[in-house]
Amino acid sequence: MTNATLSETTRLALPSDQEASGRTLGDEEIALAAEAIRSGTLTSTKGTFVKRLERRFAELLGVRHAWACASGTAAVHTAVAALDPEPGDEIITSPITDMGALAPILYQGAIPVFADVDPHTLNVTAATIEARLSPRTRAIMVTHLFGNPCDMDAILALAHARDIAVIEDCAQAFGARYDGRPVGTLGAVASFSLQQGKHVTTGEGGLVATNDDALARRMVLFINKAWGYGDPQPDHYFLALNYRMSELHGAVAVAQLPKLDAVVQSRITTAARLTERLRGLRGIVTPRMSPRSVHTYWKYCLQVDGGCVAGGAVELGRRLKERGIASSPRYIQKPAFMCEVFQKQRTFGTSRYPFTLARPEAVDYDRARFPGTFAGLEEVLVLPWTERYTDEHVDYIADSVREAVGRLTR
C-alpha cells in the first residue's frame, strides 16, 4: 500500500561515484594518461607526472612539501612512519574511520588508542582526546569525517601544550577549511586518499603533506624503500616499503587537481540545497558544523531520531533504497575497535604484537567508554554525494526523505 505508492513514483537514477556518472573524469585525464604511456616511462622515479602532481598539490594546499603514494592507507602509514614511534607508543585516533587509517599504526608497532566522538559530528574532540592522553601518547590522528573539519583550535592547543604531533587524515576532506585555513595544513603532517570515491581520484592513490623539512625527508624515503635517491652515497637507511604512485596514476591526478575547486564548490552548493529542503523536518537533523568550518561533503550525513521516525536510520535507509537511493545507515556499521583485528588482536602470527606492549586502558574497548560513538552511529544515515548531483537529483533525494519520514513519523 504505502510501498506501492512509493514505487509508482518515477525513480530518478542518481550519479554514482563508482562509475562515470558521478565522477569528473574526461578528456584531460585521457590525454595525460596517453602521454604517460607514449613516454614509455611509467615509474615516478624517472617520470615527470608524479613530480608535477606533488608540486601542484603542495602549491594548492600552501605547504612546503607534498608526496604522492599508492593509496590513502599508504599515506597514513607514511605519516605515521615519519614520526618514527617506538614500539608500544600510542596514537590517539577515532573509532569511526576507515581501517586504512588504523592498520598502518599497528604495522608501525604503535597502538591505536580510540577516543570517543561527538555524537553529532562523529568527530573526535579535544575533550575526548584529552581523556585518552597518557605518558605514552606519541601522536594524535584526527579524521575530518565526511569533509567536516574537527575543532582544531582546541585539539592543537592540547597537542602543543604536551609537544604531541597531530596527524590530519584528510582522506574525506579535500578543500575543507577551518578558520579560513585548509585542513591538512594545521597539524604536523596530513594524509589524503585518491581512492575511487574520494573528491578527486586516480582509482587508488594517496598524498601526504607537511611544512616540516625533516618529516618531509623521512616521508619521501619511506615511500621509496628508504633509498636515498640523489644522495652522494645512497643506502637503504631504515625499514620502509615501496609505496610509490605510478606515472599512469600521476597523469590522471595531474588532470584531476585543477578540477578540485569546482568539485568542492558543487558539493557544497548541492549539500546546502538539501539542507534547505529538509529544514524543519521532524526527526531529521542535517549536518552540524562549526561556523569556523567549511565542510566539503564527501558524504552527506543525516541524523535520524528513532524516537520520532519509526525504525530510525535503518528503516529510513530501507525506504530510500526503494526509490533507488543507496544510503548507509550506521556508516561503518560498528566502531573500528569492534572488528576482529582489535577484538582478537590478530596481527603478526600468533604474537598479538604490538598489542602485547599496550597498557590495559589503551586497549579497553568497553562500550561504556564510548557513549558518543555508539549513540552517534545509531542515528546516522550517510547519503552518498557527488559533484555531479544537480538540483533535480537533490530535490528527488529531499522529496524521498520527506515522503519516507512523513510515513514513518510516530
Ligand SMILES: *Cc1c(COP(=O)(O)O)cnc(C)c1O
Ligand atoms: C578512504 C580513507 C582512508 C584510506 O584510503 P585508501 O585510499 O582507501 O587506502 C583512510 N582514512 C579515511 C578517513 C578514509 O576515508
